[in-house]
Structures are given as structure tokens and as C-alpha cells.
Amino acid sequence: MNPLLNVGGISKFYGHRIGCKDVSFDLYPGEVMGIVGESGSGKSTLLNCLAGHLAPDTGAVNFDTRVDGMRDTVTMSEPERRMLSRTDWAFVHQHARDGLRMNVSAGGNVGERLMAVGARHYGEIRDQATDWLGRVEINADRVDDRPTAFSGGMQQRLQIARNLVTGPRLVFMDEPTGGLDVSVQARLLDLLRGLVREMNLSAIIVTHDLAVVRLLADRLMVMKDGHVVETGLTDQVLDDPQHGYTQLLVSSVLQV
Amino acid sequence: MISIENVSKSFTLHNQGAATIPVMDGASLQVAPGECVALVGQSGSGKSTLMRMIYGNYLAAAGRIMIDDVDVASAAPREILQLRRYTLGYVSQFLRVVPRVPTVEVVADPLLATGAERGAALARAQVLLENLNIPERLWALSPTTFSGGEQQRVNIARGFAYNYPALLLDEPTASLDGKNREVVMAMIEEAKARGAAIIGIFHDEAARDRVCDREIDVTGFTPKAAA
Numbered sequence: 001m002n003p004l005l006n007v008g009g010i011s012k013f014y015g016h017r018i019g020c021k022d023v024s025f026d027l028y029p030g031e032v033m034g035i036v037g038e039s040g041s042g043k044s045t046l047l048n049c050l051a052g053h054l055a056p057d058t059g060a061v062n063f064d065t066r067v068d069g070m071r072d073t074v075t076m077s078e079p080e081r082r083m084l085s086r087t088d089w090a091f092v093h094q095h096a097r098d099g100l101r102m103n104v105s106a107g108g109n110v111g112e113r114l115m116a117v118g119a120r121h122y123g124e125i126r127d128q129a130t131d132w133l134g135r136v137e138i139n140a141d142r143v144d145d146r147p148t149a150f151s152g153g154m155q156q157r158l159q160i161a162r163n164l165v166t167g168p169r170l171v172f173m174d175e176p177t178g179g180l181d182v183s184v185q186a187r188l189l190d191l192l193r194g195l196v197r198e199m200n201l202s203a204i205i206v207t208h209d210l211a212v213v214r215l216l217a218d219r220l221m222v223m224k225d226g227h228v229v230e231t232g233l234t235d236q237v238l239d240d241p242q243h244g245y246t247q248l249l250v251s252s253v254l255q256v
Numbered sequence: 257m258i259s260i261e262n263v264s265k266s267f268t269l270h271n272q273g274a275a276t277i278p279v280m281d282g283a284s285l286q287v288a289p290g291e292c293v294a295l296v297g298q299s300g301s302g303k304s305t306l307m308r309m310i311y312g313n314y315l316a317a318a319g320r321i322m323i324d325d326v327d328v329a330s331a332a333p334r335e336i337l338q339l340r341r342y343t344l345g346y347v348s349q350f351l352r353v354v355p356r357v358p359t360v361e362v363v364a365d366p367l368l369a370t371g372a373e374r375g376a377a378l379a380r381a382q383v384l385l386e387n388l389n390i391p392e393r394l395w396a397l398s399p400t401t402f403s404g405g406e407q408q409r410v411n412i413a414r415g416f417a418y419n420y421p422a423l424l425l426d427e428p429t430a431s432l433d434g435k436n437r438e439v440v441m442a443m444i445e446e447a448k449a450r451g452a453a454i455i456g457i458f459h460d461e462a463a464r465d466r467v468c469d470r471e472i473d474v475t476g477f478t479p480k481a482a483a
Contacts, residue, residue, distance in 0.1 A: 028334055186355035193354060197368070215354050219333045233312060233333040240314040244270025251271070 002064060004029045004170060004202050005050075010059035012045050018226035019045035023059070025221065025231070029169070032196055032203045034217030034234060036210060036249070042226035043206045044174060050204065051091050051172045052081045063088075063170070086116045090163035094175035096155035100147045100162065106133060107143040109162045117166055132161040136191060153184035157191065164195060171203040177212055189215050210253055214238060222246045257422050257453035258287040258310070263319030263329065264479075265302075265309060279305055283319070283477040289421070292444065292454040294468040297475040303457045306474055307424050310455065311346045312336040323422055341369050345420035349427050351411040353399060360385065360395040363413045370418055377417075384413035387439055405431050416443050423447060425456040429463045441467060 003026035012019035020042035027033055035043045048054040050061055052073055060072045066088065073081055085091065093099040100109050110129035111119075119125050130140050136157035138150075147155050156176065163171065176192065177185040193216060196203060205216060213220055213234055220237040222230040222245065230243040241247045265280040280302050287293045295303040308314040310321055312328045321328040326339050340346075345366070353362050360381045367377035385395055388409040394402070399410045412428055425444070429437045437460075444467045447454060458464035464471070 031334065190354050190356045214352075218337055232315075233336055235313050236315060236333075239308070240267075242268075242315065247269065248271050 001028055002070075003027060004031075004064050006060075006062040006070065007050065008060045008062070010046065010049050010056045010061065012042075012049050012054060012056045018042070020049065020223070020226045023228055027170075027202050027204065029202055030196075030200045031219065032201075032205065032217045033219045033221060034213030035204065035206045035221045035223060036208060036213055037223035038208060038249070040225075041223040043223050045226075046223070047172055047174055047204065047206045051089065052085060053091075086113065087166055088169045090166075090168040090171045092156075092159055092163055092171060092173040092176050094178045096147065096152070096159045099159040100155060102148050103146060105144045105146055106138065106150070106158055109147065109158060110165050113162055113166050128165060129161075132165050133158070135195075136161045137187070151184075153180050153188065156180060156184075156188060160188075160192070160195070164199065164201075167199065169202060171201055173203060173205045173207075175207050175209075176205065177209065178207070185212075192216060210238060210250065222249070257289045257324065258285075258455065259320075259322040260285050260306075260310065261320045261322075263306070263309060263321060263477075264317045265305060265314065266317055266479075278479040280309075280474075280477050281479040283474070285472050287422075287453040287455055289451040289453050290448050291470070292448055292456060292468045294464045294471045295455060295457050296464075296471050296473050301475045302477060303474050304426060306477070307346075307426055307455065307457065311340070311344065311424055341366075343420060344422045344424070345415050345418065346424040347412055347415035347426060347428050349408075349430070351399060351407040351414075355400055356398055358396045359390065359399045359402075359410055362399060362410060363417055366414060366418045372418075380417060381413065384417060385410070387443075388413050389436055389439070405433070405436070408432065409436060412440055412443070416447070419447070419450060419452070421452055423452050423454045425454060425458075427457055427459060429458065429460050437463065 005027040008024045010023045011021045023046055037043045049056040056074060061074050062070045063073050065071050107126060107129040110132050111125040114125050114128060130143050133143055134140060138154060138157060147158055150158060177188055189212065207213060217234045220232060220234045221228055224245045230237060230246045237246060238250055241250050261284050263283040266276055266278040268274060268276045283306055295306060297303055305314060309316045310328060316329040319329055323339060323344050326335055328336060360378060363381035363384055364377040367380060390406060390409055399407055408431055428440050432440060441463060456468065
């Protein structure tokens with residue numbers, strides 16, 4: 001099996017400060033990788049470099065495109081990259097309002113992504129949007145409501161529906177459960193886990209919540225000061241951390 | 257099926273003065289298909305540590321841990337995940353689940369992960385839950401609120417849902433009553449009969465004597481300097 005994503009030597013500097021330095025990894029189809037680390041460790045910088053939101057200073061992000069096979073998304077043209085981010089890629093923001101159009105209806109938010117890839121039949125778009133709202137547990141009678149009328153957890157689920165409706169192969173998630181209360185988090189985690197398996201999604205999840213990666217991620221990457229300090233199987237990294245920083249991170253979690 | 261050669265392990269606590277604690281040295285053992293081997297030794301002697309290394313949950317410092325043709329000690333995460341999905345099962349002492357997921361789904365999950373058809377996986381889960389005397393009215397509920405014994409039985413059902421060629425059992429009969437203990441014993445015997453290689457930790461001596469063909473005393477693997 002070939003990797004879906006092959007990342008080599010990604011670095012990003014902010015002036016003379018390090019955003020992230022020399023990050024390399026492979027991600028295979030169906031694999032979920034978590035990136036953990038404290039605030040300022042470079043995990044969001046890395047994610048944004050991977051997803052094409054930031055231009056890395058060095059390195060390559062090779063993605064196995066459907067048509068041309070492996071392509072470096074850092075050097076591909078802007079329209080090509082934009083097409084990718086509408087079709088095979090998805091990005092789930094921490095704040096749903098960054099990923100949604102707040103004054104367009106819920107159905108419109110989901111339908112818009114379909115229209116961006118060429119869907120034109122209103123009835124079909126609406127049916128598919130309603131179907132997806134159902135899959136993320138939003139009642140069909142809310143399809144015409146705007147996300148401003150939704151709770152935080154519902155907004156987040158709507159954002160996920162909007163992202164997954166085009167059947168992407170790779171999903172980037174930035175703190176997808178951050179800022180939600182724990183019962184809503186549990187529901188979202190359960191939902192994400194189901195969708196990842198059903199759609200055989202590959203995902204990269206940035207979070208500082210170790211419980212989230214334990215439940216969702218197959219593999220873990222631990223970052224500190226822009227560097228990757230440890231990688232491995234999620235349960236191995238959490239249960240038998242090798243690096244001092246990871247040991248500190250794991251032992252700092254409060255038990256409930 | 258399972259072949260361990262010269263495995264050693266130490267823990268380095270970087271945040272506690274970089275103290276290094278050697279816990280295992282020169283661990284070697286073999287388990288053939290259809291055989292059940294018990295790990296024995298007093299508490300703290302490294303039974304669970306060894307078992308966790310075999311599962312890839314702890315990193316081995318040195319040595320080889322061959323399961324079929326995969327060396328867990330040096331395999332990439334992806335290979336270990338593959339191994340855990342199709343070859344190597346592990347019944348831990350504690351159940352860890354996603355909140356909100358119904359018990360029957362928790363049990364069917366390992367089957368679904370291998371691509372089993374959903375209806376068949378759920379049917380198999382129901383049979384296991386029934387055999388382990390989990391009342392049917394609980395099947396649709398999340399096991400997070402179950403009693404300790406019920407959670408353990410759900411965990412066992414989950415561990416036996418898929419017929420793994422190799423199985424690790426960490427105290428599968430602790431905190432079970434006589435009737436359920438008997439069910440679990442029968443499940444282990446059945447797994448042996450279909451050719452599974454099993455490594456188990458049993459504090460219950462009667463259970464150990466009944467299902468295990470051999471005992472391996474892990475105190476023999478304790479590092480000499482620390483002894």
C-alpha cells in the first residue's frame with residue numbers, strides 16, 4: 001500500500017523564531033494521526049502548512065491525487081490546491097464559525113460544498129444535505145435554520161457535515177472538540193470515530209487533549225518548541241512515553 | 257506462533273532525576289498454536305509489563321518479539337495495528353470505551369474492524385453477551401455505568417469476538433463469580449481447541465491449572481543488579 005500523504009522536511013519560521021522544524025512522516029489510507037503538544041509547540045503551524053493555509057519555508061507535502069498520483073501540494077498552483085481542498089481534503093476548524101458561513105442556512109452550508117464540485121440539481125443537493133445533517137444528528141427540520149441559531153456542538157457537527165459531504169480522503173482537524181463541554185465532546189468523538197471507519201478516512205488531528213487522541217488516533221506525534229520529540233503508536237506513546245516532555249505531558253493529566 | 261527472545265526493558269523517568277529502573281532482562285519464551293502458557297511470579301515481577309511489550313503497548317529496549325512473522329519490538333505502528341486487528345488479541349483488566357457507544361457495538365467492534373458484515377458481527381456479539389450472562393436489557397446501553405464484573409465480562413466478550421490466532425489474557429477470571437468463571441474457562445478451552453496460542457496471567461490457581469499447559473516464572477527475567 002502506498003502512503004496517501006508523504007511529508008518531508010517541513011519547516012516554517014516566523015522571523016528567526018521556529019514555527020515548526022524539519023517534520024517528516026507518512027500517512028496511509030484509513031490512518032488517523034494525532035499531533036499533541038502544549039500551546040505554542042507548533043502543532044497548528046504544522047497543520048496549516050500541511051493543509052496549504054500557510055506556505056512552509058522548506059519541505060514537501062506529497063499527496064496521492066486521484067488523477068496524477070503523488071503531487072507536491074506546496075509547489076502546485078493555487079487553483080489546483082484550492083480544488084484539492086474542496087474535493088479530497090477537508091479542514092475542520094476549532095471554531096465552527098471559521099469553517100461555516102454563518103448567514104447561510106444549514107442546508108446551504110452543506111450544499112455549497114457540493115455545488116463547488118459541480119452539483120447543480122437543487123433537489124439532489126437538498127436531499128444530500130438533509131441526509132448529511134441526519135448523519136451528524138441534526139434534525140431535518142433544522143435544514144433551513146442558520147448556524148447562528150445552533151448550539152456550539154451543533155455548529156461543530158454541521159461543520160463536519162459540510163466537510164465530509166464531498167467524500168474527502170484526508171481530513172485535517174484543529175482541536176475539533178476544543179471549547180465544547182464534555183458530554184458534547186463525547187458525542188462528537190463517537191460520531192467522528194464512526195465516520196472515519198465508515199468512509200475509510202485518513203485524518204490528522206491536532207489537539208492538546210490526550211483523551212481525544214487515545215480514542216481517535218492510531219498514531220501520535222508529540223511536539224515541543226516546533227520540534228517533533230516523539231512518535232509512535234498512540235497507546236504506546238501514552239502508556240510508555242520515552243521523551244521527558246511526553247512523560248511530563250502524560251503525568252500532568254488530572255484523573256477523574 | 258509467539259516467540260520471544262532475549263527481551264529487556266527499563267523505564268527512564270526523565271522528570272524524576274532521570275532515574276533508570278531496569279525491570280526485565282533476557283526474557284525468552286515460545287508458545288505454540290493450541291497452547292496456553294501462564295506467566296507467574298509475585299506482584300511487581302513484570303508479568304503485565306511483559307504482556308504489554310508483546311502487545312506493543314510498551315516498547316522493548318532490546319530483543320525480538322515475534323508474533324507470526326512480525327517482530328513487535330521493531331515493527332512500525334502501522335504493522336502493529338494490522339497485527340492487532342487480525343492476529344493478536346488482548347483482554348486487559350480494564351475496559352476502555354468511547355462514551356455513548358452501546359455494549360453490543362463495543363463487543364462487535366473488533367469484528368467490524370476486520371471488515372465483517374455488520375449484521376453478522378452484531379449477532380456474534382449478542383451470542384457472546386448472552387453466554388456471559390449480561391442481561392439483554394443492558395445491551396443497548398453504554399458499559400461505562402456497569403458494575404466492575406459486568407465491565408470485565410463485556411471486555412472478555414470483546415476480546416473473544418474475533419478468533420485471533422494469538423491471545424493475551426490479563427487476569428480474565430478475576431472478580432467473576434463461579435458461573436461466569438466457568439463460561440470464561442470454556443471460552444479459553446475453545447480458543448485453544450481451534451489452535452490459538454495463548455499467554456495468560458491468572459491469580460486464580462484452579463483456573464490456571466485447568467487451562468494452562470505450562471507456567472513461566474517471570475522472576476527468572478528480573479535483572480540481576482536489581483534483584
